[in-house]
Amino acid sequence: xxxxxxxAEQQNQIEIDEEQPTKSLDFFHEKQNExxxxxxxxxxxxLHSLDIFRGFTVALMILVDDAGGEWPMIxxxxxxxxxxxxxxxPFFLFIVGMAIPLALKRVPDRLMASRxxxxxxxxxxxxxxxxxxxxxxxxxxLTYGVDMKRIRWCGILQRIALSYLVVALLxxxxxxxxxxxxxxxxxxxxxxxxxxxxxGACVLIIYFSVLYGVYVPDWEFTVQNAESPDYGxxxxxxxxxxxxxxxxxxxxxxxxxxxxGINHVYKHPAWKRSKACTAKSPYEGPLLENAxxxxxxxxxxxxxxxxxxxxxxxxxxxxxxxxxxxIKDHTGxxxxxxxxxxxxxxxxxxxxxxxxxxxxxxxYTFSYVCVTSGAAxxxxxxxxxxxxxxxxxxxxxxxxxxxxNAMLVFVMAAEGxxxxxxxxxxxxxxxxxxxxxxxxxxxxxxxxxxxxxxxLYVIFAEILFWAVVSGILHQLKIYWKL
Numbered sequence: 113x114x115x116x117x118x119x120a121e122q123q124n125q126i127e128i129d130e131e132q133p134t135k136s137l138d139f140f141h142e143k144q145n146e147x148x149x150x151x152x153x154x155x156x157x158x159l160h161s162l163d164i165f166r167g168f169t170v171a172l173m174i175l176v177d178d179a180g181g182e183w184p185m186i187x188x189x190x191x192x193x194x195x196x197x198x199x200x201x202p203f204f205l206f207i208v209g210m211a212i213p214l215a216l217k218r219v220p221d222r223l224m225a226s227r228x229x230x231x232x233x234x235x236x237x238x239x240x241x242x243x244x245x246x247x248x249x250x251x252x253x254l255t256y257g258v259d260m261k262r263i264r265w266c267g268i269l270q271r272i273a274l275s276y277l278v279v280a281l282l283x284x285x286x287x288x289x290x291x292x293x294x295x296x297x298x299x300x301x302x303x304x305x306x307x308x309x310x311x312g313a314c315v316l317i318i319y320f321s322v323l324y325g326v327y328v329p330d331w332e333f334t335v336q337n338a339e340s341p342d343y344g345x346x347x348x349x350x351x352x353x354x355x356x357x358x359x360x361x362x363x364x365x366x367x368x369x370x371x372x373g374i375n376h377v378y379k380h381p382a383w384k385r386s387k388a389c390t391a392k393s394p395y396e397g398p399l400l401e402n403a404x405x406x407x408x409x410x411x412x413x414x415x416x417x418x419x420x421x422x423x424x425x426x427x428x429x430x431x432x433x434x435x436x437x438x439i440k441d442h443t444g445x446x447x448x449x450x451x452x453x454x455x456x457x458x459x460x461x462x463x464x465x466x467x468x469x470x471x472x473x474x475x476y477t478f479s480y481v482c483v484t485s486g487a488a489x490x491x492x493x494x495x496x497x498x499x500x501x502x503x504x505x506x507x508x509x510x511x512x513x514x515x516x517n518a519m520l521v522f523v524m525a526a527e528g529x530x531x532x533x534x535x536x537x538x539x540x541x542x543x544x545x546x547x548x549x550x551x552x553x554x555x556x557x558x559x560x561x562x563x564x565x566x567x568l569y570v571i572f573a574e575i576l577f578w579a580v581v582s583g584i585l586h587q588l589k590i591y592w593k594l
Contacts, residue, residue, distance in 0.1 A: 167515030202484035209429020240269030250532025360406035418476035453489025510579035
């Protein structure tokens with residue numbers, strides 16, 4: 113392998129062009145390595161592995177969201193633990209972070225660059241509220257609109273927007289001579305960007321202080337979901353503790369209830385699939401008659417405090433982007449990435465299995481940050497070796513196409529907007545749609561299994577379909593960017 117890498121370094125070494133201007137970041141803000149416009153697209157200097165990693169993550173999101181109901185082992189863990197779906201958000205944040213140093217490599221005007229970052233953040237917030245605030249009911253319902261008394265303020269894009277805003281402004285503020293600095297030791301790059309790590313430490317201190325220090329009193333709520341058999345029922349949750357990381361009495365939920373209001377948080381938390389709540393666990397099902405009161409409560413997995421902790425995932429991604437800029441050979445980059453990824457994995461699993469800090473996506477715990485960031489490091493490194501050193505990118509073209517039009521695929525596929533549009537054209541009955549017919553007769557009917565049929569439908573009729581659409585748009589040089 114070392115010989116292959118050395119040969120690749122001689123033939124296909126990737127270096128960021130020093131004269132290349134700052135690029136606008138595509139979707140998931142910066143989920144863009146630096147998506148240049150079609151007019152000045154520089155294929156040679158493009159980091160193909162980051163495009164592919166982005167596309168892979170979008171495809172993974174579609175898979176776990178749309179097939180997770182039949183395959184609960186790939187959907188979000190009900191509380192502690194880490195399933196396949198729990199890697200999606202940290203992967204996005206890692207990619208956002210890694211793209212920031214590439215897109216902001218040259219900042220001739222800090223004020224202008226800051227304005228662009230703030231404007232892009234506002235666009236992401238707007239899209240996030242529009243798609244996940246409750247306004248869109250796609251793909252299952254042919255209606256739209258949201259009661260402002262119950263709109264959800266947090267979500268995927270909102271979390272990405274916060275992380276992007278903090279880390280991008282930090283990158284701009286600390287920009288000086290670093291990009292031309294020659295590293296003299298293994299840890300020089302950490303000293304060079306010490307302010308990023310200082311901010312990361314501050315984020316961790318704030319998170320731990322609130323998570324373990326805030327007193328969580330007893331609280332009450334009324335079920336607001338009109339489709340629930342318990343609609344209108346009033347419940348009381350007994351807490352009166354501090355430092356607890358269980359579902360009912362953690363500070364993450366308490367902060368959201370105080371600052372956002374309980375009517376503005378997510379109504380279908382993953383904990384409702386836990387054994388304490390339903391007999392069908394880990395599948396979704398009716399709540400037990402004697403289920404604890406908190407099983408009926410809302411909880412936002414993209415809430416305020418957990419989103420503050422999520423900034424750490426982006427800071428780690430930024431560090432990987434700095435490595436790409438300063439270390440010029442493939443072997444040196446991979447040694448740094450893999451060693452740091454391994455260290456993060458060991459630390460995260462050590463914290464989890466010693467019961468010090470459990471892996472928990474809903475709370476975005478520090479152990480979860482470490483494990484998912486370490487996994488991101490390894491996944492990206494594999495793509496980097498295969499694509500940017502050994503040049504076998506043709507095997508991953510579907511992911512690359514999706515990654516270069518990630519916003520389009522996220523909105524149309526992951527958020528179900530396109531499926532909702534198709535479902536609007538039905539025959540005789542609103543449930544008799546083309547989507548339903550394809551699922552039942554092309555996939556489920558052929559395999560005589562709903563689980564297998566849904567899985568294959570998601571892979572071929574959603575992921576592969578949008579890969580082809582993205583590939584066609586790529587040939588036409590059409591990209592949806594924020």
